[in-house]
Amino acid sequence: MAKIRIKDIAEQAGVSVGTVDRVLHNRGEVAEETKNKILEIAKVNNYQPNLIARALTSKKRCVFASLLPTPTEEDIFWKRPLVGISEAAAELEQFHLKVENFFFEHYNEQDFIKQTEAILELNPSGVVFSPILSKESSEFCQKLDQRGIPYVFIESKLDKSNYLAYVGSDGFHGGRVAANLVDFGVPENGDILIINLAKNLENVLHLNQRTQGFLSYFMDKGKNQGLKISIEIPKSDPEIIQEKLDSVLKKNKNIKAIFITGSKVYKIAKYLISNELSNIILVGFDPIEQNIKYLNQGTINFLIGQHPYQQGFKAVRKLFEYVLLNNELTKDEFLPVDIINQESIKLYEA
Amino acid sequence: MAKIRIKDIAEQAGVSVGTVDRVLHNRGEVAEETKNKILEIAKVNNYQPNLIARALTSKKRCVFASLLPTPTEEDIFWKRPLVGISEAAAELEQFHLKVENFFFEHYNEQDFIKQTEAILELNPSGVVFSPILSKESSEFCQKLDQRGIPYVFIESKLDKSNYLAYVGSDGFHGGRVAANLVDFGVPENGDILIINLAKNLENVLHLNQRTQGFLSYFMDKGKNQGLKISIEIPKSDPEIIQEKLDSVLKKNKNIKAIFITGSKVYKIAKYLISNELSNIILVGFDPIEQNIKYLNQGTINFLIGQHPYQQGFKAVRKLFEYVLLNNELTKDEFLPVDIINQESIKLYEA
DNA sequence: CTGAAAGCGCTTACAG
DNA sequence: CTGAAAGCGCTTACAG
Numbered sequence: 001m002a003k004i005r006i007k008d009i010a011e012q013a014g015v016s017v018g019t020v021d022r023v024l025h026n027r028g029e030v031a032e033e034t035k036n037k038i039l040e041i042a043k044v045n046n047y048q049p050n051l052i053a054r055a056l057t058s059k060k061r062c063v064f065a066s067l068l069p070t071p072t073e074e075d076i077f078w079k080r081p082l083v084g085i086s087e088a089a090a091e092l093e094q095f096h097l098k099v100e101n102f103f104f105e106h107y108n109e110q111d112f113i114k115q116t117e118a119i120l121e122l123n124p125s126g127v128v129f130s131p132i133l134s135k136e137s138s139e140f141c142q143k144l145d146q147r148g149i150p151y152v153f154i155e156s157k158l159d160k161s162n163y164l165a166y167v168g169s170d171g172f173h174g175g176r177v178a179a180n181l182v183d184f185g186v187p188e189n190g191d192i193l194i195i196n197l198a199k200n201l202e203n204v205l206h207l208n209q210r211t212q213g214f215l216s217y218f219m220d221k222g223k224n225q226g227l228k229i230s231i232e233i234p235k236s237d238p239e240i241i242q243e244k245l246d247s248v249l250k251k252n253k254n255i256k257a258i259f260i261t262g263s264k265v266y267k268i269a270k271y272l273i274s275n276e277l278s279n280i281i282l283v284g285f286d287p288i289e290q291n292i293k294y295l296n297q298g299t300i301n302f303l304i305g306q307h308p309y310q311q312g313f314k315a316v317r318k319l320f321e322y323v324l325l326n327n328e329l330t331k332d333e334f335l336p337v338d339i340i341n342q343e344s345i346k347l348y349e350a
Numbered sequence: 351m352a353k354i355r356i357k358d359i360a361e362q363a364g365v366s367v368g369t370v371d372r373v374l375h376n377r378g379e380v381a382e383e384t385k386n387k388i389l390e391i392a393k394v395n396n397y398q399p400n401l402i403a404r405a406l407t408s409k410k411r412c413v414f415a416s417l418l419p420t421p422t423e424e425d426i427f428w429k430r431p432l433v434g435i436s437e438a439a440a441e442l443e444q445f446h447l448k449v450e451n452f453f454f455e456h457y458n459e460q461d462f463i464k465q466t467e468a469i470l471e472l473n474p475s476g477v478v479f480s481p482i483l484s485k486e487s488s489e490f491c492q493k494l495d496q497r498g499i500p501y502v503f504i505e506s507k508l509d510k511s512n513y514l515a516y517v518g519s520d521g522f523h524g525g526r527v528a529a530n531l532v533d534f535g536v537p538e539n540g541d542i543l544i545i546n547l548a549k550n551l552e553n554v555l556h557l558n559q560r561t562q563g564f565l566s567y568f569m570d571k572g573k574n575q576g577l578k579i580s581i582e583i584p585k586s587d588p589e590i591i592q593e594k595l596d597s598v599l600k601k602n603k604n605i606k607a608i609f610i611t612g613s614k615v616y617k618i619a620k621y622l623i624s625n626e627l628s629n630i631i632l633v634g635f636d637p638i639e640q641n642i643k644y645l646n647q648g649t650i651n652f653l654i655g656q657h658p659y660q661q662g663f664k665a666v667r668k669l670f671e672y673v674l675l676n677n678e679l680t681k682d683e684f685l686p687v688d689i690i691n692q693e694s695i696k697l698y699e700a
Numbered sequence: 701c702t703g704a705a706a707g708c709g710c711t712t713a714c715a716g
Numbered sequence: 717c718t719g720a721a722a723g724c725g726c727t728t729a730c731a732g
Contacts, residue, residue, distance in 0.1 A: 005709060016719045021711065029717055052406050052444055053709035057724045060711085094402055170697070177693040184535050184651060184691070217693070301534060336697040339689035343530040343567070347523060347686040355725060366703045371727065379701055403725035407708045410727085 004045040013038050024049075051324065055095045064089075064099045064319050065119045066312075067129035069106035077263055077288045077308065078106075081154055084312025085128065092320055099316060100124070109136050116140040120147070126164075126319035128312070130155035134205060137161075152318050154311040156206040157332075164322060167314045169306040170334045171206040175213025175261070177337050178283050181302050182257045183222040185281050190256025191226040193248065197236050197264045207261040210285075214259055226254065236267050245271055260284035265303070269294035287340055287348055295342055305338035305348065354395040363388050374399075401674065405445045414439075414449045414669050415469045416662075417479035419456035427613050427638045427658065428456075431504055434662025435478065442670055449666060450474070459486050466490040470497070476514075476669035478662070480505040484555065487511075502668050504661040506556045507682075514672060517664045517683045519656040521556040525563025525611070527687050528633050531652050532607045533572045535631050540606025541576040543598065547586050547614045557611040560635075564609055576604065586617050595621055610634035615653070619644035637690055637698055645692055655688035655698065 006024070010017045015034060021027075023035045024042065041047075071079040082101065089099040102119055104111040112133050119127060120143060127144060131137030131153055141161040144151050150164040157166040182192060194214060196207050215228060229252060233244050245268075249255060258280055260268055265284030269291075272278050283302045284291065294300040314333065321327040340348055356374070360367045365384060371377075373385045374392065391397075421429040432451065439449040452469055454461040462483050469477060470493060477494060481487030481503055491511040494501050500514040507516040532542060544564060546557050565578060579602060583594050595618075599605060608630055610618055615634030619641075622628050633652045634641065644650040664683065671677040690698055 006711095007709075017710080018712090018720080019718060022718085025711090031717060034717085050406075050709050052402055053724090054711075055724090056400075056402050056406055056726090057709080057711050059724095173693070173697060177691065180691045180693040334697055337694050339691060339694055341527065341530045341534070341689060343523070343527040344687050344689055347520070347684055356727095357725075367726080368703060368728090369701085372702085375727090381701060384701085400725050403708090404727075405708090406710090407725080407727050409708095 004047050009041050012041050061096050063124045064126045065124040067102045067115055070103040077286050080308035081312030084309040085316050088313045088316035112136050125323050127151040128315040131158045152315040154315045165318045165329050165331050167311050167333045169337050171209025172213035174304055174337050175210035176217045178259055179214045179217030181283055183224050186224055186257040188225055191254045192228050193255045193258045194230040195260050196232045197262055210261040236264055241271050257281035263288055265300055266290035266294050269299040273299055303340040305340050307335045310335055354397050359391050362391050411446045413474045414476045415474040417452045417465055420453040427636050430658035431662030434659040435666050438663045438666035462486050475673050477501040478665040481508045502665040504665045515668045515679050515681050517661050519687050520684045521559025522563035524654055524687050525560035526567045528609055529564045529567030531633055533574050536574055536607040538575055541604045542578050543605045543608045544580040546582045546611050560611040586614055591621050607631035615650055616640035616644050619649040653690040655690050657685045660685055
């Protein structure tokens, strides 16, 4: 079936192209009857606007917003999705699409709320963000829902919200991949320590899911028979880590591997080095600068990456496809997970 | 600086847009003087054609060619780059770009030559191919050079040729990544066997590079102190593998890990299983169907992937950027390598 | 050798 | 509520 144009619809409906355009864009001022007729013809013929022509002529600029933690010394991790977002935006610029980036201080609820207000003020056609602060995020979702603004999650998601799509890894899956790695290297009778390092554990769903995935692996199939000890360290100051780990490792002399559910692996690596425990296998998430340092030294054995670049890139693409193209989308797009070792890091670029 | 249009150039040069278009497209029939003036103005103002407008109006269709081994039962590996090529082509279709895919029977020189002739016949604006047959490929390169047709390599490259760009992994790097993996799992005193499985070893550069990379790792830094034994098996029939491995393993009782430099890992996995040697660590390349089967069974411990999809995708993009956009390109784009284990394979999609 | 004009498919005022 | 016309930046015959 040849592509149908606005002109063709106009002819079939016995009206002018201006009228067709008005109904297609809901610009009102069209008789109900004419409107239905046009909509019907468009539907039957599967009308798809020619974006090239639209881009050439339209002055309208569509804006999306992104909201991510500020990439800081502690969280450079957030740089990569930003690059993905920007590159997707650059590609879509020809279609008059723009992305405005907002940032909030990681784990700072007040700042997060402030930024969400700024976004609502902007009234974008779509939003990309990471609901790492679940309570505040779900309130934000409600407001977006009210205004009919679609939103795409990256990094983690809020299942009970009305999100358009999610692009990111599956925490459970990431935990299992890590478990498989640990299981390959650890002696069968060695014990394994799981550490959750986060300010506010309830708010960081994905760390929990990773723990679950990790444990589930050993319930299903792991060959390791040792204990699986799970601890939480709410603050990550060196002294607190020192104190907590000293006590755990004293009680448990047989720990041969440590799995960190988040990206602050380097803090544990530091501890292991200063306590001459570098022979313990150490696996965690995200090739951020500090982690790479210890990976290169051999203290960290594997890092698990989550295609942060792709997350940002694809999230913007999804918004584009939904808003401009009216395409159907895969709601949950689970990206594969990367296993990174001392050698593969050299060319890693997420 | 605001974007300059053909119309602006025409005004500045005191001619019509038709004339400007003629010189910009080398359609001749323009006085030398006028031509130079226009070229000068275009250059000074850094004229960039508006591709959107061009696409809307132009009837010209630009065609690229790809040449890859036919994806067969043995080599499904070649499916993924093809998907990448097709998806890049789909995205660029709006700019009237088309890619025609040619296939040759893997390792069949005659068929390869036949296909290259068909491509020259088509006279495309660019070619994407993999020079796995080095002799025939370099002859093809020469012919392309003569005709001024740019070509992009994927998977491996011919350094002495005049290629536009290369997109793929670095064999040496892949070998090192594998070595790091083996080194993590193998006992310090275990011996390691390296197997090259290929019809014609001279023609498959990358297998050699991987061996070199693998060995270099242990020269630099590996903790493993065992022997590194390298063998070649020119034919991969089960009986030949059986015979060869029986003899090697009989002579060497201490082999704890095997590294396969190519993608026929599954053939070795079969051997290990039927000889009850599954406890030997097995690492090789490419998540093709047969390999995945043994990865899931646990006979293969790790597979190394090479982003085949990205290779195809990016190769087409490069051609597009060079031919249509006149952009400068990174000549050698080394893609990162993927480490795949039993768990990560579940979401792997290259 | 060169220019004027039509057209790609859509959007945008403007007039009625 | 609706239509006719101009315009986005480029390409393509066609006329001279």
